[in-house]
Amino acid sequence: MQITDPVMVRSLVRDEAATYLAPFLHEDHSVSDAAELLHLPLAKVHYWVRSLYDVGLLEIAAETRRKGRAIKRYQAIASEFVVPAEVLPSGHFERVMRRSNAEMTDALIAAAPEWVLAGDFRIRASSPQRGSQDRVGRENAGQETTTHQSGCRLRITEDEARQLGAELRDLRDRWIARSQDESDLTPYQLNIALAPMPG
Template identity: 40%
Template sequence: MSKVHHWVKRWLTLGALEIVERQPRAGRAITRYRTVADEFVVPEELLPASLLERQLTDLNREFLRGVFRAVPELEHRGSLRIHRQPGQRHVSVDRCPGRGAARSMLTHQSSMTLLLSQDEAKELVDDLLDLRDRWLERAGGEGRRPSIDGLAEHLVMLGTTPAAPRN
């Protein structure tokens, strides 16, 4: 709690937060804050060098916890499907509880290694960015909407990177 208090005070001093309401009660009053803008940009030179790696590690951990929470049988049971698409140069690995079941679930995780030229890799990145943009727009432009009956947040991770050389 002291870390949160430290950062709230710091952001308040810097003008990034403003006090919206103070609610008196026995003991310390409850203070409600609001950001003064919808977006802040922290210059690259002020970011710690390991920030992106820590953020991606945390997101991957959260994603995997979500997969196992949504479909606990994937952690201990289920088939490991290793397959190559006819006429394709890649191998895919999918974990699913049974043949055909993966498309009916609300969660999916798969990984693959593709042999791609630089042009193909660029095309894949463009496709992933288009997919991201299409779903962000569909979700209201920011990826999050106010709580609405029947809607639940889903963590979506899209990415591609050159594979590290294998020893």
């Protein structure tokens, strides 16, 4: 469903909106059911449900009468929301990417300081015309958490760039499908980017 209403758009582009909408995009849930499913505090889920309901993104799907307050079950008004680019706040994706890159840097520093802060700097060349620089961890600096960060420049054709982009999306989607968001497993941040260098 396309959303262009400014109030709804503001709600959808909030940082955690997708998390709190997720249970209700599939089926109806009570607030307590959603909190249990998301492993999040009831008060926080209640705040978000009320907010999303007030702007019209959630509706009451069922209501069970009982002594005291009735139990309401909410459902999203659609199974998917799309905000067209022309109604997004100016610079939305740029802000999201900058924040994501900063979060990744912070996560890497926290998880592997011996690699990020104390890794050795290396320059080498795979050919007489191809130099590269990177960091390498020392063998005796035991890294306890699995991390990876790398970047490189490639000289490839536009068709090869399209092929690489498709492979990266497939890799991302495969691991998203394997991810158990509702579990107590450690969340990992994954950033993948590909872009031509500015002239």
